[in-house]
Amino acid sequence: MTAGLSVRAGSTPPARGKRKLPALAWVGAIAAVLLVLSAVRVFAGATDLTSSGTVQAALTAAVPLAMAALAGMWAERAGVINIGLEGMMVLGTFGAGFAGYQWGPWAGVVFGLLLGAIGGLLHAVATVTFGVDHIISGVAINLLAPGLALFLSKLYFSDAPGGGQKQSPRIDDAQKITIPGLSDVLGAVEDKRWFFVSDVAGMLRGLVTQVSLLTVLAALLIAGSVWLLWHTPFGLRLRSCGEAPVAAESLGVNVYKYKYLAVTASGAFAGLGGAFLAVSSGQFRDGQTSGRGFIGLAAMIFGNWRPGGLAAGASLFGYTDAMALRGSAAVHALLLLLGIALVVVAVLQLRSGHHVLSSVAGFLGVLFGFWYFSSDAVPAELVGAAPYVVTLLVLGLASQRLRPPKFIGAPYLRGQGK
Amino acid sequence: MPTEPAGGEPAPAVELTGITKRFPGVVANSDVNITVRPGTVHALVGENGAGKSTLMKILYGMQQPDEGVIAVHGAPVVFASPADAIGAGIGMVHQHFMLADNLTVLENVVLGSEPGSAVALDFAAARRRIRDISDSYGLNVDPDRLVDELGVGERQRVEILKVLYRGARTLILDEPTAVLVPQEVDELFGNLRELKAEGLTILFISHKLDEVLSVADDITVIRRGTTVASVSPKEVTARKLAELMVGTALPVPELRESTVTDRPVLTVTGLTVTGADGRRVLDDVSFTIHAGEVLGIAGVEGNGQAELVEALMGIRAPAAGRIALGGRDITRLPTRRRREAGMGYIPEDRHRQGVVLESTLWENRVLGHQTRKPSSRGPLIDIRAAKADTERIVRDYDVRTPNIDVHASALSGGNQQKLIVGREMSADPVLLIASHPTRGVDVGAQAAIWDHIRRARAEHLAVLLISADLDELIGMSDSLSVILRGRLVADHDPATVTPEQLGSAMTGAEGED
Numbered sequence: 013m014t015a016g017l018s019v020r021a022g023s024t025p026p027a028r029g030k031r032k033l034p035a036l037a038w039v040g041a042i043a044a045v046l047l048v049l050s051a052v053r054v055f056a057g058a059t060d061l062t063s064s065g066t067v068q069a070a071l072t073a074a075v076p077l078a079m080a081a082l083a084g085m086w087a088e089r090a091g092v093i094n095i096g097l098e099g100m101m102v103l104g105t106f107g108a109g110f111a112g113y114q115w116g117p118w119a120g121v122v123f124g125l126l127l128g129a130i131g132g133l134l135h136a137v138a139t140v141t142f143g144v145d146h147i148i149s150g151v152a153i154n155l156l157a158p159g160l161a162l163f164l165s166k167l168y169f170s171d172a173p174g175g176g177q178k179q180s181p182r183i184d185d186a187q188k189i190t191i192p193g194l195s196d197v198l199g200a201v202e203d204k205r206w207f208f209v210s211d212v213a214g215m216l217r218g219l220v221t222q223v224s225l226l227t228v229l230a231a232l233l234i235a236g237s238v239w240l241l242w243h244t245p246f247g248l249r250l251r252s253c254g255e256a257p258v259a260a261e262s263l264g265v266n267v268y269k270y271k272y273l274a275v276t277a278s279g280a281f282a283g284l285g286g287a288f289l290a291v292s293s294g295q296f297r298d299g300q301t302s303g304r305g306f307i308g309l310a311a312m313i314f315g316n317w318r319p320g321g322l323a324a325g326a327s328l329f330g331y332t333d334a335m336a337l338r339g340s341a342a343v344h345a346l347l348l349l350l351g352i353a354l355v356v357v358a359v360l361q362l363r364s365g366h367h368v369l370s371s372v373a374g375f376l377g378v379l380f381g382f383w384y385f386s387s388d389a390v391p392a393e394l395v396g397a398a399p400y401v402v403t404l405l406v407l408g409l410a411s412q413r414l415r416p417p418k419f420i421g422a423p424y425l426r427g428q429g430k
Numbered sequence: 431m432p433t434e435p436a437g438g439e440p441a442p443a444v445e446l447t448g449i450t451k452r453f454p455g456v457v458a459n460s461d462v463n464i465t466v467r468p469g470t471v472h473a474l475v476g477e478n479g480a481g482k483s484t485l486m487k488i489l490y491g492m493q494q495p496d497e498g499v500i501a502v503h504g505a506p507v508v509f510a511s512p513a514d515a516i517g518a519g520i521g522m523v524h525q526h527f528m529l530a531d532n533l534t535v536l537e538n539v540v541l542g543s544e545p546g547s548a549v550a551l552d553f554a555a556a557r558r559r560i561r562d563i564s565d566s567y568g569l570n571v572d573p574d575r576l577v578d579e580l581g582v583g584e585r586q587r588v589e590i591l592k593v594l595y596r597g598a599r600t601l602i603l604d605e606p607t608a609v610l611v612p613q614e615v616d617e618l619f620g621n622l623r624e625l626k627a628e629g630l631t632i633l634f635i636s637h638k639l640d641e642v643l644s645v646a647d648d649i650t651v652i653r654r655g656t657t658v659a660s661v662s663p664k665e666v667t668a669r670k671l672a673e674l675m676v677g678t679a680l681p682v683p684e685l686r687e688s689t690v691t692d693r694p695v696l697t698v699t700g701l702t703v704t705g706a707d708g709r710r711v712l713d714d715v716s717f718t719i720h721a722g723e724v725l726g727i728a729g730v731e732g733n734g735q736a737e738l739v740e741a742l743m744g745i746r747a748p749a750a751g752r753i754a755l756g757g758r759d760i761t762r763l764p765t766r767r768r769r770e771a772g773m774g775y776i777p778e779d780r781h782r783q784g785v786v787l788e789s790t791l792w793e794n795r796v797l798g799h800q801t802r803k804p805s806s807r808g809p810l811i812d813i814r815a816a817k818a819d820t821e822r823i824v825r826d827y828d829v830r831t832p833n834i835d836v837h838a839s840a841l842s843g844g845n846q847q848k849l850i851v852g853r854e855m856s857a858d859p860v861l862l863i864a865s866h867p868t869r870g871v872d873v874g875a876q877a878a879i880w881d882h883i884r885r886a887r888a889e890h891l892a893v894l895l896i897s898a899d900l901d902e903l904i905g906m907s908d909s910l911s912v913i914l915r916g917r918l919v920a921d922h923d924p925a926t927v928t929p930e931q932l933g934s935a936m937t938g939a940e941g942e943d
Contacts, residue, residue, distance in 0.1 A: 244548065
């Protein structure tokens with residue numbers, strides 16, 4: 013038996029890098045990030061970096077991204093690449109505009125969800141039943157959806173009161189909630205401008221003040237997805253379709269059914285993201301999504317195809333979005349923040365032996381630092397580009413240990429198992 | 431209805447009568463008759479392409495027979511899908527594991543028949559059940575590990591557990607030892623005996639005759655799609671079985687006289703490769719292969735062999751070290767230039783790297799030789815010459831195929847492998863990297879491939895041989911090194927070493943400290 017035991021020891025590949033950081037390390041990392049934020053805030057004098065208003069704006073911006081990312085995760089966990097998220101979001105924005113102005117925001121949300129689900133179903137029919145390349149089908153949906161939305165908008169909104177050819181009448185916003193006592197106390201602390209303490213208070217205040225019910229719903233959906241995908245038979249089967257469909261089929265899992273469900277759900281989440289976007293900005297507008305479906309995909313990849321990770325990714329992109337909205341001064345401070353973050357990445361990568369990546373990150377970090385110190389403001393044209401630049405940088409530098417579902421994007425035909 | 435055996439003997443666990451299965455142009459099985467007694471290990475032996483796999487797919491409901499009757503415990507059944515077979519208590523352990531790497535053992539096992547309710551998978555119950563099965567059959571499986579982290583032997587036990595979890599009483603094991611080292615094989619046989627002791631029936635498909643003789647209670651031999659003999663292991667020798675299987679004697683991996691010269695062909699110094707996470711998967715490896723020498727590398731899979739081969743072929747960039755081919759530094763050369771410099775490569779996984787299954791044979795012949803004669807003329811592919819040369823390979827290497835315009839997927843594994851060997855031996859390579867050259871091929875193809883390697887060696891080819899088949903390694907190598915955790919840890923003389931010694935060196939049981 014000793015021989016057998018040593019075989020097992022020998023045939024086991026040496027343990028890979030730490031899978032999970034202990035809780036304490038997470039707390040430490042978050043505290044460190046907050047410290048850097050506060051330091052930059054004080055140094056650059058950019059209050060917006062940590063103000064409750066920024067956090068509120070970031071949250072609003074992050075929710076549609078998070079929904080798009082969640083949508084992407086649902087589809088890709090079942091092995092279907094859904095690059096059509098953008099188009100499904102567009103359908104969602106239209107649905108929200110159409111139903112929202114007539115029957116209120118929640119009807120808008122439901123309609124957005126339904127239209128998105130139809131988009132998802134279309135993608136499922138193309139990719140699962142007809143074996144169309146996932147990218148091609150997704151691109152087709154991305155081309156089809158905006159055209160369809162514009163056509164319908166001309167049809168229904170041109171003559172509606174307050175509507176136009178390219179926009180819907182106003183939609184009422186969803187209810188917002190504030191935790192009364194806590195918000196005021198945190199507000200008072202925030203106004204003191206104390207180092208670190210006020211920053212933390214400001215950020216917390218943003219999380220408990222005037223939070224839209226849509227945001228709460230989004231958080232619940234993310235938590236619900238964790239449960240559904242990782243704690244139920246349904247979720248296990250769905251994920252197995254993305255990891256090893258042949259194995260799943262050999263165990264009697266109806267792979268087609270789960271792929272259909274996953275991709276339709278994906279469409280529904282994307283539609284929901286679009287609906288949130290329309291409702292929170294008060295109307296449907298043509299071109300409203302402006303690439304959020306793709307940024308959502310990026311957030312999903314950043315999040316390693318996991319709900320917690322994609323929520324973090326969406327928050328990051330939402331935050332830069334909010335900074336762009338706050339204007340030039342905030343984005344200027346963001347330069348310094350980016351520079352610091354890149355240098356940290358450079359050090360981390362150097363320690364794990366990735367010299368090229370480390371030098372690239374280090375070089376960019378120094379460049380951003382130089383840019384910050386040699387200028388007083390960021391050109392207005394570049395302010396709006398900030399979220400996209402951050403998306404690029406994050407994906408380029410963080411995609412080292414990602415583990416996509418194994419059978420992703422591959423066509424699957426029933427009975428192809430050997 | 432098959433006639434029931436007379437007397438008090440229990441009805442056979444599985445009985446196949448007159449099974450015939452035709453595919454367009456081929457008869458895969460014709461008039462197959464097998465009777466499997468309950469509570470026994472029944473071996474089904476035959477060359478690859480003899481129709482064993484098709485037969486098992488029929489028994490497992492993956493394909494339907496054109497003629498014939500399947501009876502389970504005396505009652506005739508019709509299996510429309512694997513689910514029906516599972517329902518009748520038949521489970522299959524596939525040769526290519528059907529496991530999702532990114533899921534845990536538990537998730538893999540319960541998939542499709544999960545305990546608990548629709549809104550909450552009962553992980554605790556599943557864990558308990560898996561531990562129970564694992565303990566009662568000595569499978570030693572930890573339900574909470576990620577399959578990705580498991581070795582080959584463990585994965586196989588997970589597969590067995592998967593079938594047992596579904597209540598199978600008859601297990602089909604398709605070539606279960608193909609990927610195991612000797613100790614793992616012993617362990618597997620221990621597991622099989624325990625399963626048998628619990629009253630389970632095992633159908634064991636193999637072409638390794640020694641193994642079959644040591645573990646089986648009954649043996650059925652299948653040749654060219656039909657059953658040619660049913661024998662008892664007590665009355666038969668390996669040689670006799672081999673004759674039944676192929677009509678000729680069993681080939682032996684052996685080299686005759688030494689052809690080793692003192693002219694180094696491949697010199698590797700301090701080769702180090704790091705993985706994606708920065709860990710050293712290949713650590714300071716140095717060796718030299720001379721013209722006419724076969725260097726064998728023994729090791730449990732996943733100890734750096736794949737990385738070594740990839741670094742040598744230029745598929746993976748080394749972190750440090752130098753590779754020289756015939757005195758010329760090729761460390762920085764891309765793969766195509768290396769191949770042009772005379773490196774041939776028989777990859778480990780022929781479906782992933784060796785052939786394009788959906789391309790014709792002659793197109794596969796061109797791949798890797800697309801810049802060289804006779805496959806190309808200037809910037810264009812010379813289709814006529816490529817086809818002519820493919821005909822030559824098909825003839826010289828005995829690739830059994832209707833013609834060279836069929837897709838590679840139409841060939842059996844052994845024939846695909848012979849095509850690859852033929853291609854890699856074209857254009858007079860100076861170095862051949864052979865990764866598991868005879869894995870999953872039948873006895874005839876195996877003998878042919880060994881023969882080709884021997885002949886090329888006599889013509890001063892240098893060969894790096896990596897294999898999990900220790901007899902092959904010992905028999906075909908002029909020198910032997912053992913790789914463990916990315917390092918070459920020991921050298922052995924193939925003339926004196928035994929598979930057992932090699933096996934323990936491979937697992938680090940000796941010489942580690």
